[in-house]
Amino acid sequence: TKVLRLLQTTLLTNVSSAQVFGVALLGDVPIITLDSANWTIHFLWPWAQQASSEGDMEKILSQYKIALRNLIRYMLEMAQEMQLDFPVVFQIRSGCELHPNGTSWGFIYIGKDGRDLIAFNVEKLRWEPRQTSLIAEVVSKSLTKQKGVTGLLEHLLSITCKSYILALYGYGTAVLERQEPPMAMVFTRMRSPTQLLLVCHVTGFYPRPISVAWLRDGQEVPPGLALNTTPILPNADLTYQLRSILSVTPHDGHSYACHVRHRSLGTHSLLIPWG
Structure with missing residues (x-):
């Protein structure tokens, strides 16, 4: 099974300030990092950059700063609406698994301050609480109402992610499938x-x-x-x-x-x- 994971941590220090840290891993190999200072993407391998210049990924990378800015704005608005105490930490774990039989499974989990908060159900196209709390209920309902976003997420998790894994393995086989004896x-x-x-x-x-x-x-x-x-x-x-x-x-x-x-x-x- 081949697994692509995107890990993002957002630290909201106050109502108008946020720091973002991110890394993408293919299996256990880091392939991309996000510069927290200016949100620039750094490719850790030449083959990862090659794979990222194809298909949907090229479009995504040209628009990711806009999406990231909107995500942080939403987090700040939700933190104020729920009257959360700053600082607040949100963690996002997203990606997909590609199985040997060709099937795939996409996932997005959002946590708050180290605890699971909500998760995206790809089959039902809705966000679901992962804890019994008011904020989990409010955020899951709020995000589920954004039908354009949920449809886009389904495409990214079901189609784009799978294609990206195949492209990464196509260019990076020597590193990803290497074997080192103990x-x-x-x-x-x-x-x-x-x-x-x-x-x-x-x-x-x-x-x-x-x-x-x-x-x-x-x-x-x-x-x-x-x-x-x-x-x-x-x-x-x-x-x-x-x-x-x-x-x-x-x-x-x-x-x-x-x-x-x-x-x-x-x-x-x-x-x-x-x-």
Whole structure:
């Protein structure tokens, strides 16, 4: 599944001032950023700029500042109408998913101060509250009444977004479908005289999905209190890393090894023994 996400944060500092921050990501790869100072779009890859010069995207990018200005005006008016206390933060997450069978699903979620507020239902062409509050009810009804906007959103989410993903993959395949094999090492830390931590550090892999397991005497150690795996974290070079930590008793007579499987390794895997 290919996913395009546009993330926008708007900070309303008072009734006449707003700051906007934005980024677009294809999968986990940032492709576009929005300059908060002058609302200029910066393409992070040449192929992203090429894909953005085709079809609907060319028209959208020529008009986005007008749309952004209208959106901020609406936010400020709504903040005053609802008598919200400044500063107010609105977050927008929009985009679409393109599935292997060719179907797609578009989405727009709007949050306020870190909580979901409303979402756009593409099939029903209406905005729906995501929380039980007066502002969620008022904003969803207000936006649903703007039939011209809802029709445009349906087109953007159902047609334009899907076409844009295909164009981006057409130009950026080398980056988007690259594979980087993991590197792994095992080291130890003595927690106490009766507790030894075996640490398997795996880094430099791409794409993100990976399987890391500990083997005891050739058998996989099941999940439990003795096994702790960190979240998968990004590296600066657009690869990932993680650590899997197994707590054992020193000199317990067992053999241990870290087992790593990743798409880049094909049918092979890494097996790093300890000791």
